[in-house]
Amino acid sequence: MSICKIYFSLFLVSSFLTFLLSIYFLILDFSLIIELNLLEFNSSSLVMSILFDWISLLFMSFVLFISSMVIFYSEEYMAGDIYLSRFILLVVMFVFSMMLLIISPNLISILLGWDGLGLVSYCLVIYYQNAKSFNAGMLTALSNRIGDVALLMCIAWMMNYGSWNYIYYLEFMKFDWIMGLISYLVVLAALTKSAQIPFSAWLPAAMAAPTPVSALVHSSTLVTAGVYLLIRFNFSFSENLMIxxxxxxxxxxxxxxxxxxxxxxxxxxxxxxxxxxxxxxxxxxxxxxxxxxxxxxxxxxxxxxxxxxxxxxxxxxxxxxxxxxxxxxxxxxxxxxxxxxxxxxxxxxxxxxxxxxxxxxxxxxxxxxxxxxxxxxxxxxxxxxxxxxxxxxxxxxxxxxxxxxxxxxxxxxxxxxxxxxxxxxxxxxxxxxxxxxxxxxxxxxxxxxxxxxxxxxxxxxxxxxxxxxxxxxxxxNYNLSSLDYLTLSSFLGSMWNLPIISGLGVNYYPIYSGEIYTKIFDQGWTEYYGGQNLGKNLSKFSKFLQLLSNNHLKVYFMLMVGWIFFLVLNIY
Structure with missing residues (x-):
């Protein structure tokens, strides 16, 4: 039995079971938080929280169902690939990262799933290993890193409440300014993951990935993670943030x-x-x-x-x-x-x-x-x-x-x-x-x-x-590769020049200023009057000292002759 059929069967059965569970939870209007005590040392305990309600279970069933069909589809689409099992395992890791994000009422475990999505998506976008996919992968990874940093800052601010289980504080602390700050950071994280303006450039670039990956990324995993996080956090949003x-x-x-x-x-x-x-x-x-x-x-x-x-x-x-x-x-x-x-x-x-x-x-x-x-x-x-x-x-x-x-x-x-x-x-x-x-x-x-x-x-x-x-x-007859960005059609077609701003626009000026820095500092007058010239003078001085130490007897006799000569001059 091939690896595709194994994971297809596993995901399909899991999808059916979670769907039935979600209907049961929906009918009863029932939520369940499970706390797994992973480690206990003296008075400190490490607890993993899992949230099951109809939203998380229903979304999980959809993600599992779609990924099962995509894995089944990949068996033929990726048939010529000698590393098919590696590709399928990457997709499975991708799905598990999404699962972790869906069932987490805790910011730490959300970050694990969030970062897992970012890391595995990078591996999948660069899967074909050419210049275009490498560039797309780097743009994807760096855009998503902004959201990761925002989530890390949320974790730091959430420490003020004594726990990272955000689900308890959303409505209760709605008018607290710390919760307001956390809400803004969560929205920033969601904007990067869901590719909203001004982080939109990575989404079309990520099309360098194999098509089954695109089907998974664009339907139920990577880009929907930001929307799902906002659905969970929406109770804490202020009116200004909503606008x-x-x-x-x-x-x-x-x-x-x-x-x-x-x-x-x-x-x-x-x-x-x-x-x-x-x-x-x-x-x-x-x-x-x-x-x-x-x-x-x-x-x-x-x-x-x-x-x-x-x-x-x-x-x-x-x-x-x-x-x-x-x-x-x-x-x-x-x-x-x-x-x-x-x-x-x-x-x-x-x-x-x-x-x-x-x-x-x-x-x-x-x-x-x-x-x-x-x-x-x-x-x-x-x-x-x-x-x-x-x-x-x-x-x-x-x-x-x-x-x-x-x-x-x-x-x-x-x-x-x-x-x-x-x-x-x-x-x-x-x-x-x-x-x-x-x-x-x-x-x-x-x-x-x-x-x-x-x-x-x-x-x-x-x-x-x-x-x-x-x-x-x-x-x-419209060509996106032309540099005529002044025409209206090219402006609209290139997503209002966002790929240039977030790609070349971010890279060009640091690289250009780096070239100027190299010319002036590393290879210019400052280098001559600074480190390079100082090095040359120190080298000359050390060579002179070495000459003295190698010929110390000659130097001693020359000094003695000079001293005698000086005495004779003083006598006369």
Whole structure:
């Protein structure tokens, strides 16, 4: 039995059991904190706390289910890799780090899971070991380190409360300034992990990882860790912090939606759509509804995992080509993959009665009922339109028209293991919205809006389809590698120049000033008048002293002759 099948079976059974447990806990409205006494010495004890409630158990079941399907899918996708077992073990470590983060009510164990995610994600991003993946891995690791430092500072400040079990203090200490400081640091940590502005550049760069890793990272593990942490901490957030988070997340949602419309890399388009959905989750969380954020987090995890698996299947069949301009007419050669791809896109757009509709439509209607200002209202609806726009553009490029790659090709759908892995998710992508709605919201939402506002979401979806068609027909000859950042399209397409700011922008000036420092100090006049010249003079002086010590008899006789000569001169 291969390592893939072992972990697939283990994760699938664990997922089923945790799902049943979560339903049991949800029905009883029951939470359980288990304290494991790891070590006791005199009066000191080392305790590991574990939190089981319906949120942690339900999220765990989703993570385990998606990772089981991804591991099953990887057996064929990574079939040519001689280090397949190492790859699978890295993925398993990744999942276990996420598990540790989910079940921790304690900041120390959260940091262990958080750092585990950062470290293993670095190993997975640089898996193919080329210059591009090394750069992407370093950008990912360093961006996430900022969040790790923020969490370490939270741990230091939390010592004032006598325990690191934050779950006890969130509401009780809400108006304490130390808890306010901890809340700001937690938000900073979550912004880095969930790639919100200004830390967005690492998310598309991390596409250098193998596609199964992308499916796992973008659905239920790395990027959702920040959102999950904020869902746990949301009780302690002040109004000012909520407004700041709302502004940043809504801006990220809008920026990534615009960027995806100018991108031609298949995986990067899907990565930017993840960024847009993360912005949506954090926006509704900062509007005060963490239940809805969690609801969308779960549904998004399912369709985004399948979307990446479909993209991986397409890339696999096209000989590792990721440019959508070379695709076209794939519906004829890969009908099942394209059907899955389209269903996921419909779910992402919030087309009625697909799973994404149940969360996205509810989020937008709740936002419309408790409208904060015109900016938030416009950004939400424009972002929905842009999501539909880039999704339709992506479907148009990949599935319609003629095949634009090689005349001699062998496109096929004989990758049965990959198709089975994708088939395991498709029913959940279609039905999970309505099923979870019955579970998560036992009391239904009462939405009271005018007729025009009820139709607003459908209007924006229709407008997005039309705009996506126009964008695809234009076929903009737009090159991200060109240095002409002054044009509007390149500015929007390069995520408002964030990759330059956080990549070259961070590196360029320190390296440039280092060159100046080298010229002036290490190889310049300061070196001549400083260390280098001093060294030369000391060397000359020591050589002179060495000369004296080697010829001490001659020196003694010369001094004696000189002394006699001096005496004779004084006598006369």
């Amino acid at each position: 700041l988070l709302l502004f940043i997340s809504s801006l990220t949602m809008f920026m990534s939606g615009l960027g995806a419309n100018f991108e031609f890399d298949l995986k990067k388009i899907i990565a930017l759509s993840t960024l847009s959905q993360l912005g949506l989750m954090l926006s509704i969380l900062s509007l005060g509804d963490y239940y809805l954020a969690f609801f969308h987090l779960l549904i998004h995890a399912l369709f985004k995992a399948l979307l990446f698996m479909c993209a991986g299947s397409i890339i696999h069949n096209l000989g590792n080509c990721q440019d959508i301009r070379f695709m076209g007419g794939l519906i004829n050669q890969m009908p099942l993959t394209c059907s899955f791809f389209n269903i996921c896109n419909f779910s992402l757009c919030g087309v009625p009665f697909f799973s994404g509709f149940y969360s996205k439509d509810l989020i937008v209607e709740v936002m419309s009922m408790g409208i904060l200002n015109v900016y938030i209202y416009l950004v939400f609806y424009l972002s929905i339109g842009l999501t539909v726009c880039y999704s339709f553009r992506l479907s148009y490029y990949t599935m319609t028209g003629d095949f634009n790659y090689l005349g001699l090709n062998s496109l096929s759908e004989y990758s049965f293991i990959m198709l089975k892995g994708m088939g395991g998710l498709i029913l959940f992508v279609i039905f999970s919205g309505s099923l979870l709605m019955w579970l998560v919201f036992p009391v239904p939402f009462f939405v009271c809006l005018p007729f025009f506002l009820k139709l607003m979401a459908l209007l924006m979806v229709s407008l997005g389809i039309w705009l996506g068609y126009c964008m695809a027909k234009l076929k903009l």
